[in-house]
Every structure is written in C-alpha cells, then in structure tokens.
Amino acid sequence: MAGIAVLCEVQGGQVAKGSLGVLEEAARLGQAIGEPVTAVVTGSGLDDVALAALGGHGAATVVAADDPRLGAGLAQPVVDACAAAQEAGQSRYWLAGASIMTADAMAGLAARLGAGIVIDAVELHADGSDLVTRRSGLGDSVLAHCGFTTPVGVVVTRANSFAPTEGASGSAPVERIQPSFRSWSEGVELVGHEDAEDSGPDIGAADVLVAGGRGLGDAGGFAVIEDCAAAFGGAVAATRAVVDAGWYPYSAQVGQTGKTVSPKLYIACGISGAIQHKVGMQGSGTIVAINKDKNAPIFDYADLGVVGDLHDIVPKLTELIRARG
Ligand SMILES: Cc1cc2nc3c(=O)[nH]c(=O)nc-3n(C[C@H](O)[C@H](O)[C@H](O)COP(=O)(O)OP(=O)(O)OC[C@H]3O[C@@H](n4cnc5c(N)ncnc54)[C@H](O)[C@@H]3O)c2cc1C
Structure with a gap:
C-alpha cells in the first residue's frame, strides 16, 4: 500500500x-x-x-x-x-x-x-x-x-x-x-433535492467573519458587530451562548453544535474561547480576539489579542477599515 x-x-x-x-x-x-x-x-x-x-x-x-x-x-x-x-x-x-x-x-x-x-x-x-x-x-x-x-x-x-x-x-x-x-x-434513484434555507448570510463562504459572544451584553450589541462585518465585506458569526439567548439566529452559530468555518480572518469579540467554540473556527487563517479578560482562553490560540472593552475597540476598528476604503 x-x-x-x-x-x-x-x-x-x-x-x-x-x-x-x-x-x-x-x-x-x-x-x-x-x-x-x-x-x-x-x-x-x-x-x-x-x-x-x-x-x-x-x-x-x-x-x-x-x-x-x-x-x-x-x-x-x-x-x-x-x-x-x-x-x-x-x-x-x-x-x-x-x-x-x-x-x-x-x-x-x-x-x-x-x-x-x-x-x-x-x-x-x-x-x-x-x-x-x-x-x-x-x-x-x-x-x-x-x-x-x-x-x-x-x-x-x-x-x-x-x-x-x-x-x-x-x-x-x-x-x-x-x-x-x-x-x-x-437500485436507488434520487428523486429530489432541496437545500435548507438559512435565515442569515452564508458564514461558510465568507472570507472575513466578525463573531460576537456574551461579552456584547445583549442582542443590541450585535449592531457594532454587523457594522464591522459590513466594513470588511464579511459576515457575522456567533457563539452558542448568544444564539441560545436569542440574541442572533442559529444559522450564525460556530462550533461543535454549529458550523465549522475557515475564513481568512476571524475576529472574535467578547468570546471566551470555549473548546466547543474553538473546534468550529480553529481552521481560520488569522484569529484576532478582543476580550477584556487577559486570561480568557481564546488568547491561547489567537494570532493577535487585544485586551480591552469591545464597545470601545470594535467601532474604532470599523472606522479604520472604512477609512482605508
Ligand atoms: C455539548 C456542548 C456543545 C456546545 N456547542 C457550542 C457551539 O457549537 N458553539 C459555541 O460557541 N459554544 C458551544 N457550547 C458552549 C460553550 O461551552 C460556551 O459556553 C460558549 O461558547 C460561551 O460563549 P461566549 O464565549 O459567548 O460566552 P462566555 O463564555 O460567557 O464569554 C464571554 C466573554 O466575553 C468577555 N467580555 C465580557 N464583556 C466584555 C467586553 N465589554 N469587551 C470585551 N470582552 C468582554 C468575557 O471576558 C468572556 O471571556 C457548547 C457546550 C456544550 C456543553
């Protein structure tokens, strides 16, 4: 062999x-x-x-x-x-x-x-x-x-x-x-084929994913994430904690019980980095983590870590990306 x-x-x-x-x-x-x-x-x-x-x-x-x-x-x-x-x-x-x-x-x-x-x-x-x-x-x-x-x-x-x-x-x-x-x-014939309809954008195909977790505070916190994803021309992803809380649709969930993604850039905002989340996004090209807790597990496998409040950092990042056109 x-x-x-x-x-x-x-x-x-x-x-x-x-x-x-x-x-x-x-x-x-x-x-x-x-x-x-x-x-x-x-x-x-x-x-x-x-x-x-x-x-x-x-x-x-x-x-x-x-x-x-x-x-x-x-x-x-x-x-x-x-x-x-x-x-x-x-x-x-x-x-x-x-x-x-x-x-x-x-x-x-x-x-x-x-x-x-x-x-x-x-x-x-x-x-x-x-x-x-x-x-x-x-x-x-x-x-x-x-x-x-x-x-x-x-x-x-x-x-x-x-x-x-x-x-x-x-x-x-x-x-x-x-x-x-x-x-x-x-002996078997395929008589029909229908794709399931996702209610959100296709996170499996996006080059850039901006992901939000419980650190957003509430469902309204996703506005800054959507804004940032739009600036990158990317899509929004989420943790199970926030989709279970009803803050964002299930179609955006990344992880063991969600989707596995491998974008070029994955920006994790207010996400602790639990193993069940990690297995769904560890194949990403570059992982950037924004978290106010410097001991958050996500910093163990992020390529770039920013310690701070996402509500201050993410809008500034969006502004910078927009300024670059
Ligand atoms: C069988 C099983 C399957 C699972 N499947 C999945 C799955 O598919 N996907 C998944 O994601 N999870 C899954 N989980 C859940 C997983 O274990 C975690 O509970 C979940 O990923 C945590 O989500 P989170 O990071 O949003 O929340 P948390 O763990 O609560 O983390 C929130 C983070 O935000 C930070 N933070 C708070 N405020 C701010 C701020 N203002 N600025 C910056 N940072 C801030 C905190 O420091 C913290 O690190 C599964 C669990 C089990 C048991």
Whole structure:
C-alpha cells in the first residue's frame, strides 16, 4: 500500500472548497510521510482542464470516474468508483472532507476494504511515516490522537476544517477509469433535492467573519458587530451562548453544535474561547480576539489579542477599515 487518495466531491459542476482544503492538507502530510497524493474525482461530465488544475492544490495525479450514475449525489456508486480507484492505486490512506455524500461513501469504502475509519478528524499529523489524526470526543471536551492498525486507513475530516489556497495554479496528469457498478448501487434513484434555507448570510463562504459572544451584553450589541462585518465585506458569526439567548439566529452559530468555518480572518469579540467554540473556527487563517479578560482562553490560540472593552475597540476598528476604503 502506498500513497494518499483524496475523494474530491463535485458540487454545482466544481470541486467543493472543502475537498480542495483536504487535498492541500493531504499534500502537506504526504510530503511529511513520503507519500504521493492522488485526487479521486467522481461525477458526470467532468472537464479535463478543471481536473488537471487539481495539481495546483497538491495532487500528483488525478483519477476521474465519469458516469451519469456518479452525478446524482448518491453515495453507493461512489463507493464502487473509489473501490475501482483503490484496485488500481492501492492507496494506503483515503481522505475526504465531510459532507452527507462523502461521509456515507467513505464508510462504505472502509467496509468494502476492511479498513479502519476515523470520523470527525480536525487535524492530520505525521508520526514517522504514518498518519495520525486528531479527532474530537466526549462532546468535544477531549481531542484524541487516532492512528491505524489496518493496512488501509480511511479518514473523514470535519467539514471546512481545512481552507484551500485562493488562486492556486498547477497541473497534474489525469487518468480516467470506468468502475463497474454493483447491482445494489443502481437500485436507488434520487428523486429530489432541496437545500435548507438559512435565515442569515452564508458564514461558510465568507472570507472575513466578525463573531460576537456574551461579552456584547445583549442582542443590541450585535449592531457594532454587523457594522464591522459590513466594513470588511464579511459576515457575522456567533457563539452558542448568544444564539441560545436569542440574541442572533442559529444559522450564525460556530462550533461543535454549529458550523465549522475557515475564513481568512476571524475576529472574535467578547468570546471566551470555549473548546466547543474553538473546534468550529480553529481552521481560520488569522484569529484576532478582543476580550477584556487577559486570561480568557481564546488568547491561547489567537494570532493577535487585544485586551480591552469591545464597545470601545470594535467601532474604532470599523472606522479604520472604512477609512482605508
Ligand atoms: C455539548 C456542548 C456543545 C456546545 N456547542 C457550542 C457551539 O457549537 N458553539 C459555541 O460557541 N459554544 C458551544 N457550547 C458552549 C460553550 O461551552 C460556551 O459556553 C460558549 O461558547 C460561551 O460563549 P461566549 O464565549 O459567548 O460566552 P462566555 O463564555 O460567557 O464569554 C464571554 C466573554 O466575553 C468577555 N467580555 C465580557 N464583556 C466584555 C467586553 N465589554 N469587551 C470585551 N470582552 C468582554 C468575557 O471576558 C468572556 O471571556 C457548547 C457546550 C456544550 C456543553
């Protein structure tokens, strides 16, 4: 067994941002453990140029399975395609960023290969020439290191745990394979698909998130956060404490029971930095924390910390950003 395969999900005709982030993380890890990375893309009507461009995100090779049965968003045909890729490539590890489809497909692949599987990994590390994951447990109160005792290891990372590089360029050779589909894989038809409607802005896609916590004092405190987010052209996020209090919509909640985000910049205002919040935003590019308590846990993992009253600091920050145009 050799190499790392990354299942890349296609959504709306493009490889999902979450898959690109995992691919880049796999490339970093592959360098550390001396394993090449293969991007495995499944779908219908896949474009060769777009496939080759995955080389810019760390793929040494791209394996594409292109079939109408793979374009419906159903997991079982994807298991067949991954099994065919595995037969050809004999990868040592399989990785995928979590989504409804990939979590199902990776579970199916692990069962097919008799492989160990780690779900909800938030970090990937090298231990000599082996991959070790870090996954949360016991309601995110602990982070456990998990490796594999099986010849093949399968990892599903928490959604949006790894952010891809913008404007990456590069190219990789593309090899097309034709999987054979099991009879049961063709026994299900997707008859409809509806996206849940969020009441707020899409915090998963924003480059800048300005997040508010209980330190805002009350629901009205979000006015300064919204103002600041607007100045950055970003979106507003929140802790569970404030959404539970009814200060802001649930769609903005970041953390274990909310969304996992990885913006370029995350500005945490009046947020203590509890582990359940941290697991949802630790993949952010730069974390700035504004808190009046210099011992707040968030300062342990913020890149930049400002000790002070957010009601004084945030409006000044907004003013500065606006002044820069
Ligand atoms: C099973 C479980 C799941 C959970 N899931 C989530 C989740 O998904 N997301 C999540 O966020 N939490 C989650 N929590 C809750 C989490 O444990 C914390 O309680 C929560 O994140 C705290 O929110 P907070 O930081 O807004 O409030 P607090 O912990 O009360 O922190 C408020 C902070 O504001 C600071 N402050 C006060 N006034 C000011 C001011 N004027 N200027 C600057 N700073 C000020 C204080 O110093 C303090 O550090 C979960 C808990 C459990 C048990």
